[in-house]
Amino acid sequence: MDIKIERKNINTDILIIGGGIAGLTAAIALKETSPEMDVQIVEKQTSGYSGKANKGGGVLQYFDLEKIKPEDFTAYHVQAIGCYLGDQDLMKKYVSMNNEMLDKLVEWGAVLPKREDGSYAVIPTGPMTAMIGVDLNITVRLRRTAEKMGVQFLDKVTVSDLLTSENRIAGALGYSILDGTVYAFHAKSVVLATGSQNYRIGPMWSSGRGDGIAAAYRAGAEMRNPEFGNFAQLVKVRSHNEVVFGENHMYNQLGEHVTKNFRSGPEPDISSSAIAEWFQQMSEANGPIVLKLDNDGGGLHKVWDRPYGQDFWSLNRKSAENVDVDNEVCPMLIGEQSPVKVGHDMQTTIPGLYAIGDVSYCGSAAPGAVPAPPGRNRGSGILNAVFAGILCAEGASENAMNITVPALDEEQVDNCIAKTFAPLARESGSDPKEIIRLIQQAVGPMERSVYMSDHRIETALKYVMKAKELCETLKANDFHELLSCHEAAAMVLSAEMQFRAADMRKESRGWFMREDYPDMDNENWLKWIIVKKQGDSMEFSTEDVPYEKWSVQPSKVQ
Structure with missing residues (x-):
């Protein structure tokens, strides 16, 4: 192919790489913190329609902070889920900011269902936790808010490399996936919001392709907890539809309720012991494993009024009805590797480079010994992205105000x-x-x-x-x-x-x-x-x- 490279240079105070929920949250929070700052989002697809928040189940984790103390949930999480590998200070802060984050999302345009008394319409999911539905247009609405605040957008441009100079971040290099135009971004602060590594196995999660992880690694950033990139979920064998909480209803071909082999009581989400049980049952020729459900598996979608996503969910369930007649399930790898190491301000080990959301959840050490999200906490994925986006805003803004960015090498x-x-x-x-x-x-x-x-x-x-x-x-x-x-x-x-x-x-x-x-x-x-x-x-x-x-x-x- 005859390559003719056209190069364009873009200077900005703060460059955000990725236009999903994390990147949009960071952009809005940055503009709230420092309205005078130039904020540029670059996205390889289309900001507002990219990422996973607008493709998943659309749920947010909820804590009733009038009844639950952040330190109590943190203690439970450390012992039962994160198994002592988690950063307890960061987890406690995440829980304490829960209601504030939900209110912020509403302020920024997201539609969260409420009851007649004005409280959020939540359903319990596990010890001390609940979840609330959000419609799949959440990222579209946040983009509109960011645009009104003056955030600049550049779509269909993928960032291939992070650029460093004088031992700190200096910008990034990308190219248009439409015509190959090269973009050299010169920025004082760079925020990486590119998502996790999901290995392109599960279609709903296929937008997480690890390109930001690779760019950070090549630039010299440290990674932490990369082994926790192996999340799996039970899916219907024929339709590949995910079955949330299906692990509670697993039966082998002998009619035995095999859930009892690995679980003695309610748990907040699927654990790897459910995957091991499936593997052992199949190895012993006791398969297939089927689910015996009390409903059609679509119950969660009936709890909340979410018109934007309803047509998609209805079409998805209808297409699966004719093939999932036996309810056979198997695990499917989701991945969710998120290892870019960050501190409490979401800054990486490269000065001036921040990493938020799914690219750095395990790298923050907040969740401990689980791949995340959901990290055995349904709804924590979207809210962790919001949490990290808010946390990075002050540091990224202060960094941009107080340094003279070195020239690109x-x-x-x-x-x-x-x-x-x-x-x-x-x-x-x-x-x-x-x-x-x-x-x-x-x-x-x-x-x-x-x-x-x-x-x-x-x-x-x-x-x-x-x-x-x-x-x-x-x-x-x-x-x-x-x-x-x-x-x-x-x-x-x-x-x-x-x-x-x-x-x-x-x-x-x-x-x-x-x-x-x-x-x-x-x-x-x-x-x-x-x-x-x-x-x-x-x-x-x-x-x-x-x-x-x-x-x-x-x-x-x-």
Whole structure:
């Protein structure tokens, strides 16, 4: 392909990469904090229609703060869900801001159902938690609010690389997926809001492709908790429709209620023990596993009035009615790897670079030993994005006001452009679809990604290493295929981090489950796994969890 590169330079105070719920929240919060700041959102699809908030079940986590103390829920979460790997201060702050965040969303244009007395229409989901529905136009409404506040938008432009200078962030490099125009962004603060790594297996979550994770890694940012990128959900075998809370109703072909084998009472959401039970039942030829439900599985959609999403949900359920006659289920990998390491202000280990929402949830350490979202807390995904977007606003704004941004390193820019467009210059090479399929073969089977063992991790890594080798010769025929090349490379990077970290953690804790190390090991593994690029190598280390400074502490040996 004959490549003629046109370059455009854009200067802004604050650059936000990603126009989903996290990016839009950050933009609005930044404008509220500093109205005079120039705020630019760049999105590879269309802001307001991208991300996962407008494609999922549309629920928000709710805490009745008149009855529930943030420290009480934090204690429950640390012990029962995060299993002592979570940042208790950050979790407590998230809970304490819950009602404030809901009110903010309404102020910004989101429609949340309420009862006649003006209270939010919530339904209970687990110990101390409930959830409230939100219509799927939430991101469209937030975009309209951001536009009115003066936020600038650039759609159909994907960011391939973050740019650094003088050991801090200086901007980013991207290109139009329509015509290949290169955009060099020069910014004082950069906010990464690009979503998690979901490996393109579940269609509802396929927008999370890990490209922001890969860009942050290549720029030198540290990663934390990459092994918790293995969330799975029960789905109908034939329609692939997700069945929320279906794990409560699992039966094998003998008619046995197998839920009782791994759960003694109500739990807030699916756990990895449900996946392990499915695997064991199938291994013992007791499958298929079916659900015996009290309703048609569409009950949640009938609780709230959400007209924007109702046609979609009705069409989806109708299309599944004729194929899901036997209610057979299997687990499907969702992924939800979110490892970019951040502090309480959402700043990464690169000064001036912030990461929010699904790109950094596990990297913040707030959820502990669970992939997130939903991190066994339904509705925490959207609200964590709102939470992180609000938290980053003050720091990103102050940083932009108080620093003189270094000039872009033009040699770095030229090198990034050359690497970015290399697949278009090759006459032949590897198809990104082939690489994506290899990674899906590595992460997709539950026995490799969720119910793990040393041998099965080794098998998964063989697929990853083969895909990594093919990445050196990626070939694209147009700009859309070029985007697929970059997303394929990001999937390889995420999978390598995930399995190498999983191999290191020789225990079972929270969602993380190893058949060969079935016990939680507080003596050796009250640690976070840290990953950082060193030259051409992926370096792994550990960081002790500072549990001594928090109120809820584990027994040193369990």
